[in-house]
Amino acid sequence: MKPNQPDLVGEYLHEIDLRLSGLPLLQRRELLADLAAHIATERTERNVQTEEQLIEILERLGSPEVVAAAAYEEAGAPRMAASVPPPGPYVPPAAYPPPFATVPPDAQQPFGAQQPFGVSSPPAPAKPARGAKTGLVLVVVLGIVGFLIFICGFLALARGGEQAPQPAEATVAPAAPAAPSPATPPSAR
Protein backbone atom coordinates (compact mmCIF):
# COMPACT_ATOMS: atom_id res chain seq x y z
CA MET A 1 0.00 0.00 0.00
CA LYS A 2 2.70 2.43 0.95
CA PRO A 3 4.65 2.28 -2.30
CA ASN A 4 1.47 2.42 -4.40
CA GLN A 5 -0.23 5.40 -2.81
CA PRO A 6 1.97 8.23 -4.04
CA ASP A 7 2.13 6.62 -7.48
CA LEU A 8 -1.62 6.44 -7.77
CA VAL A 9 -2.15 10.16 -7.29
CA GLY A 10 0.87 11.06 -9.38
CA GLU A 11 -0.28 8.82 -12.19
CA TYR A 12 -3.78 10.21 -12.06
CA LEU A 13 -2.54 13.80 -12.29
CA HIS A 14 -0.10 12.83 -15.03
CA GLU A 15 -2.91 11.25 -17.05
CA ILE A 16 -4.81 14.52 -16.84
CA ASP A 17 -1.75 16.61 -17.65
CA LEU A 18 -1.14 14.54 -20.78
CA ARG A 19 -4.57 15.50 -22.04
CA LEU A 20 -4.18 19.22 -21.38
CA SER A 21 -1.45 19.95 -23.91
CA GLY A 22 -3.75 22.26 -25.86
CA LEU A 23 -4.36 24.56 -22.91
CA PRO A 24 -2.27 27.54 -21.86
CA LEU A 25 0.51 26.55 -19.49
CA LEU A 26 -0.78 28.55 -16.55
CA GLN A 27 -4.29 27.18 -16.83
CA ARG A 28 -2.84 23.69 -16.88
CA ARG A 29 -0.72 24.30 -13.84
CA GLU A 30 -3.63 25.87 -12.03
CA LEU A 31 -5.91 22.89 -12.60
CA LEU A 32 -3.26 20.39 -11.56
CA ALA A 33 -2.52 22.40 -8.40
CA ASP A 34 -6.25 22.58 -7.60
CA LEU A 35 -6.68 18.86 -8.07
CA ALA A 36 -3.58 18.05 -6.03
CA ALA A 37 -4.82 20.31 -3.22
CA HIS A 38 -8.25 18.70 -3.41
CA ILE A 39 -6.81 15.21 -3.09
CA ALA A 40 -4.54 16.26 -0.23
CA THR A 41 -7.42 17.94 1.59
CA GLU A 42 -9.70 14.96 1.14
CA ARG A 43 -7.00 12.63 2.37
CA THR A 44 -6.49 14.49 5.60
CA GLU A 45 -10.09 15.50 6.27
CA ARG A 46 -11.45 12.04 5.57
CA ASN A 47 -8.50 10.43 7.28
CA VAL A 48 -7.77 8.15 4.35
CA GLN A 49 -6.02 4.95 5.40
CA THR A 50 -6.36 2.50 2.56
CA GLU A 51 -5.78 2.56 -1.15
CA GLU A 52 -9.44 1.76 -1.67
CA GLN A 53 -10.38 4.99 0.05
CA LEU A 54 -7.92 6.89 -2.08
CA ILE A 55 -9.33 5.34 -5.25
CA GLU A 56 -12.75 6.41 -4.09
CA ILE A 57 -11.57 10.02 -3.86
CA LEU A 58 -10.14 9.86 -7.38
CA GLU A 59 -13.31 8.27 -8.71
CA ARG A 60 -15.40 11.05 -7.29
CA LEU A 61 -13.09 13.56 -8.97
CA GLY A 62 -13.80 11.87 -12.28
CA SER A 63 -11.78 10.11 -14.93
CA PRO A 64 -8.89 12.02 -16.51
CA GLU A 65 -10.89 12.12 -19.75
CA VAL A 66 -13.89 13.75 -18.10
CA VAL A 67 -11.83 16.29 -16.16
CA ALA A 68 -9.74 17.22 -19.21
CA ALA A 69 -12.85 17.57 -21.37
CA ALA A 70 -14.32 19.99 -18.82
CA ALA A 71 -11.07 21.95 -18.83
CA TYR A 72 -11.26 22.37 -22.60
CA GLU A 73 -14.90 23.32 -22.50
CA GLU A 74 -14.37 25.98 -19.87
CA ALA A 75 -11.33 27.32 -21.69
CA GLY A 76 -13.27 27.60 -24.95
CA ALA A 77 -16.34 29.33 -23.58
CA PRO A 78 -15.72 32.99 -24.27
CA ARG A 79 -17.50 34.67 -21.37
CA MET A 80 -20.06 34.45 -18.64
CA ALA A 81 -23.45 33.32 -19.81
CA ALA A 82 -25.02 36.29 -18.06
CA SER A 83 -23.19 38.96 -20.00
CA VAL A 84 -23.41 37.32 -23.39
CA PRO A 85 -26.24 36.23 -25.70
CA PRO A 86 -26.77 32.49 -25.85
CA PRO A 87 -23.71 30.90 -27.40
CA GLY A 88 -25.35 29.79 -30.60
CA PRO A 89 -22.34 29.17 -32.83
CA TYR A 90 -20.35 27.71 -29.97
CA VAL A 91 -19.10 24.29 -30.99
CA PRO A 92 -18.48 22.01 -28.04
CA PRO A 93 -15.24 20.11 -28.34
CA ALA A 94 -16.23 16.70 -29.64
CA ALA A 95 -13.33 14.71 -28.31
CA TYR A 96 -10.00 16.30 -27.61
CA PRO A 97 -9.83 19.15 -29.99
CA PRO A 98 -6.62 19.98 -31.76
CA PRO A 99 -4.66 22.25 -29.43
CA PHE A 100 -4.94 25.37 -31.53
CA ALA A 101 -8.56 25.02 -32.51
CA THR A 102 -9.81 25.25 -28.93
CA VAL A 103 -9.28 28.96 -28.61
CA PRO A 104 -11.29 30.82 -31.20
CA PRO A 105 -10.00 34.29 -31.96
CA ASP A 106 -12.93 35.95 -30.21
CA ALA A 107 -12.27 33.94 -27.06
CA GLN A 108 -8.84 35.43 -26.66
CA GLN A 109 -10.19 38.94 -26.59
CA PRO A 110 -12.33 38.83 -23.44
CA PHE A 111 -9.71 36.97 -21.48
CA GLY A 112 -7.04 39.34 -22.57
CA ALA A 113 -9.10 42.34 -21.64
CA GLN A 114 -9.80 41.16 -18.14
CA GLN A 115 -6.88 39.34 -16.64
CA PRO A 116 -3.31 38.76 -17.56
CA PHE A 117 -3.35 35.23 -16.23
CA GLY A 118 -2.75 32.77 -19.05
CA VAL A 119 -3.75 35.34 -21.58
CA SER A 120 -0.91 35.62 -23.94
CA SER A 121 -0.42 31.90 -23.77
CA PRO A 122 -3.27 30.80 -26.06
CA PRO A 123 -2.06 32.61 -29.16
CA ALA A 124 1.57 31.91 -28.39
CA PRO A 125 1.69 28.28 -29.45
CA ALA A 126 -0.46 29.02 -32.49
CA LYS A 127 1.78 31.70 -33.91
CA PRO A 128 5.00 29.86 -34.50
CA ALA A 129 3.16 27.07 -36.27
CA ARG A 130 1.15 29.41 -38.41
CA GLY A 131 4.16 31.61 -39.04
CA ALA A 132 6.25 28.69 -40.11
CA LYS A 133 3.54 27.52 -42.47
CA THR A 134 2.95 30.88 -44.12
CA GLY A 135 6.68 31.39 -44.30
CA LEU A 136 7.09 28.16 -46.17
CA VAL A 137 4.24 29.02 -48.53
CA LEU A 138 5.74 32.46 -49.14
CA VAL A 139 9.12 31.02 -49.97
CA VAL A 140 7.59 28.59 -52.44
CA VAL A 141 5.42 31.26 -54.09
CA LEU A 142 8.29 33.71 -54.30
CA GLY A 143 10.46 31.00 -55.77
CA ILE A 144 7.89 30.26 -58.46
CA VAL A 145 7.35 33.94 -59.25
CA GLY A 146 11.08 34.54 -59.43
CA PHE A 147 11.49 31.60 -61.72
CA LEU A 148 8.71 32.82 -64.01
CA ILE A 149 10.23 36.30 -64.20
CA PHE A 150 13.53 34.78 -65.01
CA ILE A 151 11.98 32.65 -67.78
CA CYS A 152 10.08 35.63 -69.21
CA GLY A 153 13.21 37.72 -69.26
CA PHE A 154 15.11 34.96 -70.89
CA LEU A 155 12.41 34.45 -73.53
CA ALA A 156 12.21 38.17 -74.22
CA LEU A 157 15.92 38.35 -74.70
CA ALA A 158 15.87 35.31 -76.91
CA ARG A 159 13.05 36.75 -79.03
CA GLY A 160 14.57 40.16 -79.33
CA GLY A 161 17.89 38.72 -80.30
CA GLU A 162 16.93 36.02 -82.75
CA GLN A 163 13.56 36.67 -84.34
CA ALA A 164 13.11 39.96 -86.02
CA PRO A 165 9.81 39.24 -87.85
CA GLN A 166 7.97 38.24 -84.69
CA PRO A 167 7.05 41.80 -83.54
CA ALA A 168 5.22 42.40 -86.80
CA GLU A 169 2.80 39.57 -86.13
CA ALA A 170 2.30 40.72 -82.60
CA THR A 171 1.19 44.21 -83.63
CA VAL A 172 -1.33 42.92 -86.10
CA ALA A 173 -3.09 40.61 -83.71
CA PRO A 174 -4.14 43.17 -81.07
CA ALA A 175 -5.27 45.61 -83.74
CA ALA A 176 -7.97 43.28 -85.03
CA PRO A 177 -10.04 42.95 -81.85
CA ALA A 178 -9.52 46.63 -81.05
CA ALA A 179 -11.27 47.78 -84.23
CA PRO A 180 -14.79 46.34 -83.72
CA SER A 181 -15.11 47.35 -80.12
CA PRO A 182 -15.27 51.12 -80.65
CA ALA A 183 -17.62 50.59 -83.62
CA THR A 184 -20.37 48.61 -81.85
CA PRO A 185 -21.00 50.54 -78.63
CA PRO A 186 -21.94 53.89 -80.25
CA SER A 187 -24.48 52.27 -82.57
CA ALA A 188 -26.02 50.25 -79.79
CA ARG A 189 -26.45 53.07 -77.30
Added chain:
Amino acid sequence: MAEGAQLASGLRRGTLEFCVLAMVEFEDRYGTEIVRRLAEEQTLAATEGTIYPLLSRLRRGGMLDSKWAESPSGPPRRYYSLTPAGRSALEHFRTEWVSFRQTVDRLVGTGEIA
Protein backbone atom coordinates in the same frame (compact mmCIF):
# COMPACT_ATOMS: atom_id res chain seq x y z
CA MET B 1 -29.08 6.62 -19.17
CA ALA B 2 -27.11 8.46 -21.82
CA GLU B 3 -30.11 10.60 -22.60
CA GLY B 4 -30.58 11.41 -18.94
CA ALA B 5 -26.95 12.43 -18.62
CA GLN B 6 -27.22 14.59 -21.70
CA LEU B 7 -30.29 16.35 -20.35
CA ALA B 8 -28.59 16.95 -17.01
CA SER B 9 -25.48 18.35 -18.67
CA GLY B 10 -27.59 20.60 -20.87
CA LEU B 11 -29.49 21.97 -17.89
CA ARG B 12 -26.29 22.32 -15.90
CA ARG B 13 -24.63 24.38 -18.58
CA GLY B 14 -25.33 27.99 -17.88
CA THR B 15 -26.80 27.45 -14.41
CA LEU B 16 -24.12 25.68 -12.39
CA GLU B 17 -21.84 28.70 -12.40
CA PHE B 18 -24.49 30.72 -10.59
CA CYS B 19 -24.84 28.00 -7.99
CA VAL B 20 -21.09 28.45 -7.47
CA LEU B 21 -21.39 32.23 -7.22
CA ALA B 22 -24.26 31.90 -4.75
CA MET B 23 -22.17 29.61 -2.56
CA VAL B 24 -19.63 32.34 -1.90
CA GLU B 25 -22.14 35.17 -1.71
CA PHE B 26 -21.92 35.64 2.04
CA GLU B 27 -18.69 33.96 2.99
CA ASP B 28 -15.50 32.83 1.34
CA ARG B 29 -15.17 29.12 0.79
CA TYR B 30 -12.33 26.91 -0.27
CA GLY B 31 -12.33 24.79 -3.40
CA THR B 32 -12.91 21.39 -1.87
CA GLU B 33 -15.81 22.78 0.15
CA ILE B 34 -17.54 24.16 -2.96
CA VAL B 35 -16.85 21.04 -4.98
CA ARG B 36 -18.13 18.68 -2.30
CA ARG B 37 -21.29 20.64 -1.76
CA LEU B 38 -22.20 20.76 -5.44
CA ALA B 39 -21.32 17.11 -6.04
CA GLU B 40 -23.64 16.17 -3.18
CA GLU B 41 -26.60 17.37 -5.20
CA GLN B 42 -27.71 14.35 -7.20
CA THR B 43 -29.85 16.43 -9.54
CA LEU B 44 -26.92 18.50 -10.69
CA ALA B 45 -24.92 15.33 -11.48
CA ALA B 46 -21.72 17.35 -11.44
CA THR B 47 -18.48 15.40 -11.29
CA GLU B 48 -16.15 16.90 -8.69
CA GLY B 49 -13.15 17.32 -10.96
CA THR B 50 -15.11 19.28 -13.56
CA ILE B 51 -15.90 22.06 -11.10
CA TYR B 52 -12.29 23.23 -10.83
CA PRO B 53 -12.13 24.31 -14.48
CA LEU B 54 -15.39 26.17 -13.89
CA LEU B 55 -13.90 27.94 -10.87
CA SER B 56 -10.92 28.84 -13.01
CA ARG B 57 -13.11 30.34 -15.72
CA LEU B 58 -15.11 32.36 -13.20
CA ARG B 59 -11.89 33.69 -11.74
CA ARG B 60 -10.44 34.54 -15.14
CA GLY B 61 -13.71 36.21 -16.03
CA GLY B 62 -13.48 38.43 -12.97
CA MET B 63 -16.48 36.89 -11.18
CA LEU B 64 -14.42 35.34 -8.40
CA ASP B 65 -11.24 36.19 -6.56
CA SER B 66 -9.08 33.55 -4.98
CA LYS B 67 -6.29 33.37 -2.50
CA TRP B 68 -4.34 30.54 -0.95
CA ALA B 69 -4.34 30.29 2.82
CA GLU B 70 -2.87 27.94 5.34
CA SER B 71 -5.35 25.62 6.99
CA PRO B 72 -5.28 24.79 10.69
CA SER B 73 -5.07 21.12 9.81
CA GLY B 74 -3.68 19.80 6.59
CA PRO B 75 -2.66 21.28 3.24
CA PRO B 76 -3.18 24.92 2.16
CA ARG B 77 -6.62 25.84 0.90
CA ARG B 78 -7.61 28.08 -1.95
CA TYR B 79 -10.37 30.39 -0.85
CA TYR B 80 -12.80 31.94 -3.31
CA SER B 81 -14.71 35.17 -2.86
CA LEU B 82 -17.32 36.97 -4.92
CA THR B 83 -16.18 40.09 -6.79
CA PRO B 84 -18.51 43.05 -7.41
CA ALA B 85 -18.86 41.85 -11.02
CA GLY B 86 -19.76 38.40 -9.76
CA ARG B 87 -22.31 39.87 -7.40
CA SER B 88 -24.08 41.79 -10.12
CA ALA B 89 -23.97 38.79 -12.46
CA LEU B 90 -25.65 36.75 -9.74
CA GLU B 91 -28.32 39.42 -9.23
CA HIS B 92 -28.94 39.57 -12.94
CA PHE B 93 -29.24 35.79 -13.13
CA ARG B 94 -31.79 35.75 -10.33
CA THR B 95 -34.22 37.98 -12.20
CA GLU B 96 -33.58 36.25 -15.51
CA TRP B 97 -33.98 32.83 -13.99
CA VAL B 98 -37.38 33.52 -12.48
CA SER B 99 -38.92 34.62 -15.74
CA PHE B 100 -37.10 31.89 -17.63
CA ARG B 101 -38.43 29.25 -15.28
CA GLN B 102 -41.95 30.64 -15.47
CA THR B 103 -41.87 30.60 -19.25
CA VAL B 104 -40.62 27.02 -19.42
CA ASP B 105 -43.19 25.95 -16.85
CA ARG B 106 -45.94 27.54 -18.90
CA LEU B 107 -44.78 25.99 -22.18
CA VAL B 108 -43.92 22.55 -20.88
CA GLY B 109 -46.88 22.35 -18.54
CA THR B 110 -44.93 22.00 -15.32
CA GLY B 111 -46.40 25.07 -13.66
CA GLU B 112 -49.49 25.18 -11.45
CA ILE B 113 -51.99 22.47 -12.18
CA ALA B 114 -54.90 24.38 -13.58
